[in-house]
Amino acid sequence: MNLDSMYQEIILDHYRNPHHRGLREPFDTEVHHVNPTCGDEVTLRVKVADGVVADVSYESEGCSISQASASVMTDLVIGRSVHDALELGREFLALMQSRGTVEPDEDVLEDAVAFAGVSRYPARVKCALLSWMAWKDATAQALGGIPEQEVDR
Amino acid sequence: MTSTRPSSGRQSVRPATGGPGGGYDVEQVRKDFPILARRVHDDRPLVYLDSAASSQKPVSVLDAERDYYELHNANVHRGIHVLAEEATALYEAARDKVAAFIGAPRRDEVVFTKNSSEALNLVAYAMSNAATSGPEAERFRLGPGDEVVVTEMEHHSNLVPWQMLCRRTGATLRWIGLTDDGRLDLADLDQVITGRAKVVSFVHQSNILGTVNPVEKIVSRARAVGALTVLDGSQSVPHMPIDVTALGVDFLAFTGHKMCGPTGIGILWGRHELLEVMPPFLGGGEMIELVTMEESTYAVPPHRFEAGTPMIAQAVGLGAAVDYLTDLGMDAIAAHEHDITAYALDGLSAVPGLRIIGPPDAVDRGGAVSFVLTGTDDRPLHPHDVGQLLDELGVAVRVGHHCARPVCLRFGVPATTRASFHLYSTRGEVDALVEGLGHVRRFFGT
Numbered sequence: 001m002n003l004d005s006m007y008q009e010i011i012l013d014h015y016r017n018p019h020h021r022g023l024r025e026p027f028d029t030e031v032h033h034v035n036p037t038c039g040d041e042v043t044l045r046v047k048v049a050d051g052v053v054a055d056v057s058y059e060s061e062g063c064s065i066s067q068a069s070a071s072v073m074t075d076l077v078i079g080r081s082v083h084d085a086l087e088l089g090r091e092f093l094a095l096m097q098s099r100g101t102v103e104p105d106e107d108v109l110e111d112a113v114a115f116a117g118v119s120r121y122p123a124r125v126k127c128a129l130l131s132w133m134a135w136k137d138a139t140a141q142a143l144g145g146i147p148e149q150e151v152d153r
Numbered sequence: 154m155t156s157t158r159p160s161s162g163r164q165s166v167r168p169a170t171g172g173p174g175g176g177y178d179v180e181q182v183r184k185d186f187p188i189l190a191r192r193v194h195d196d197r198p199l200v201y202l203d204s205a206a207s208s209q210k211p212v213s214v215l216d217a218e219r220d221y222y223e224l225h226n227a228n229v230h231r232g233i234h235v236l237a238e239e240a241t242a243l244y245e246a247a248r249d250k251v252a253a254f255i256g257a258p259r260r261d262e263v264v265f266t267k268n269s270s271e272a273l274n275l276v277a278y279a280m281s282n283a284a285t286s287g288p289e290a291e292r293f294r295l296g297p298g299d300e301v302v303v304t305e306m307e308h309h310s311n312l313v314p315w316q317m318l319c320r321r322t323g324a325t326l327r328w329i330g331l332t333d334d335g336r337l338d339l340a341d342l343d344q345v346i347t348g349r350a351k352v353v354s355f356v357h358q359s360n361i362l363g364t365v366n367p368v369e370k371i372v373s374r375a376r377a378v379g380a381l382t383v384l385d386g387s388q389s390v391p392h393m394p395i396d397v398t399a400l401g402v403d404f405l406a407f408t409g410h411k412m413c414g415p416t417g418i419g420i421l422w423g424r425h426e427l428l429e430v431m432p433p434f435l436g437g438g439e440m441i442e443l444v445t446m447e448e449s450t451y452a453v454p455p456h457r458f459e460a461g462t463p464m465i466a467q468a469v470g471l472g473a474a475v476d477y478l479t480d481l482g483m484d485a486i487a488a489h490e491h492d493i494t495a496y497a498l499d500g501l502s503a504v505p506g507l508r509i510i511g512p513p514d515a516v517d518r519g520g521a522v523s524f525v526l527t528g529t530d531d532r533p534l535h536p537h538d539v540g541q542l543l544d545e546l547g548v549a550v551r552v553g554h555h556c557a558r559p560v561c562l563r564f565g566v567p568a569t570t571r572a573s574f575h576l577y578s579t580r581g582e583v584d585a586l587v588e589g590l591g592h593v594r595r596f597f598g599t
Binding site: 006007012037038039040041061062063064065121124127 | 535536537538541552553554558561567568596597
């Protein structure tokens with residue numbers, strides 16, 4: 001069925017067996033984000049050390065897309081420099097806003113390319129972005145703001 | 154047909170060839186709704202089970218709006234030319250139809266608003282505006298120490314305006330809680346509605362639980378303590394015979410688009426002696442009597458509450474919808490929906506891993522059925538995933554908190570999937586839903 005383009009096996013795998021789930025110490029900041037249209041919620045902690053995303057941990061409740069996205073996001077950003085991780089976040093945001101018109105770069109986005117199909121469903125884009133937005137918010141708070149050149153344009 | 158209302162003769166009389174217990178032939182009725190013949194996705198027939206969000210519209214409603222714009226369009230209550238007079242007559246005729254439909258003793262008790270939310274806000278704002286009005290508005294005044302009572306099953310549109318009223322006035326919000334099977338817990342009714350209550354506003358039929366509330370019990374307690382009563386009829390007026398005098402409430406709010414009418418038109422009905430002394434909400438043209446640079450006096454109801462150019466075409470469309478419902482017969486519609494609801498409750502209860510949120514049987518219950526579901530691996534499935542997969546099968550349901558988040562909190566679920574029915578729903582559509590849910594469970598099971 002069509003929807004297989006949304007519910008890719010990669011997404012279902014992350015949904016069934018999420019990575020980095022559970023709230024951990026130590027952390028710099030904790031945020032709570034909600035998607036009011038469907039009730040998805042995520043509590044997310046960030047630890048930054050020497051400009052590197054040292055850890056991201058979370059507890060979340062919601063649909064398969066929001067759950068899988070959180071799992072994929074943590075895989076991608078943990079261990080990366082904040083600068084590179086924010087760049088990835090912008091890539092992912094662009095993909096999600098593309099309404100299926102962008103061919104994602106698997107070398108850059110890795111498992112997150114599986115969400116390309118979700119971008120065709122406007123009602124679900126927020127689900128996929130929830131944890132990314134929470135992570136960006138927590139990171140900004142941890143750094144006391146995000147440098148101008150890192151802000152989405 | 155078992156209609157107790159006079160027919161306007163707009164629709165041909167249908168043979169009672171019997172939908173199951175409905176008194177009309179549902180397949181014949183469906184032909185009046187062109188959208189129900191749509192096919193979606195891989196050429197699948199549309200199964201529309203989201204009428205509690207918005208109902209579909211029969212051709213007669215679409216024709217009425219088109220006729221209005223093609224032949225009669227002009228502003229109302231001003232101008233002395235032919236079109237202005239025709240437009241005014243059509244707009245006011247719609248008021249007559251609505252008044253008759255709900256058994257209003259007087260036509261000027263029917264106020265047109267944008268929707269139910271605006272109708273409820275109108276009363277809430279009138280109550281705080283009473284603070285700066287004359288002694289005639291005493292009945293509507295409230296402040297610290299006074300109480301506003303709602304229930305835990307309100308749609309946000311009958312909760313948030315009252316929260317806001319309490320913030321503006323210093324009054325306290327109280328509410329009637331719920332039982333585990335989704336009914337109002339009336340055990341401590343007398344402790345919740347006390348002499349401090351100034352207004353009790355509650356839903357007739359819950360949009361998320363489907364529960365039909367015992368109006369009489371609540372109204373009699375509210376009356377005993379001198380509180381005003383407001384009934385949110387958004388989900389009841391479209392589905393059952395309504396008589397405002399029999400209900401005994403002071404105000405009734407409902408909306409056109411859920412009763413086969415257009416969007417953008419709602420109704421506040423209020424008892425005349427109250428509307429007569431109730432302060433206005435929105436100021437502007439049409440709602441005034443005399444205006445000087447310093448001050449104004451206000452028109453009598455209903456115009457006092459209809460500032461600005463109203464939704465004329467939508468009112469005309471709503472009038473046609475009222476004709477359509479009346480011709481079919483509200484008793485027959487209620488009987489048909491009762492049959493579909495009972496059939497759906499049976500079918501859904503048989504789905505493994507499905508838990509109905511709301512009354513499990515069809516007694517005092519309307520056709521909005523919420524549920525949560527687990528996959529074949531017993532993990533809870535999120536309603537968004539359920540709804541998305543059902544959509545792919547052509548089955549349209551609503552998912553989320555249904556603008557009744559406190560109900561989701563009460564039952565410990567983040568959201569629900571809701572199937573809701575109307576006069577055109579069929580048992581076959583319920584079968585498609587139940588079959589679809591089996592597919593959903595297997596898809597997400599490991």
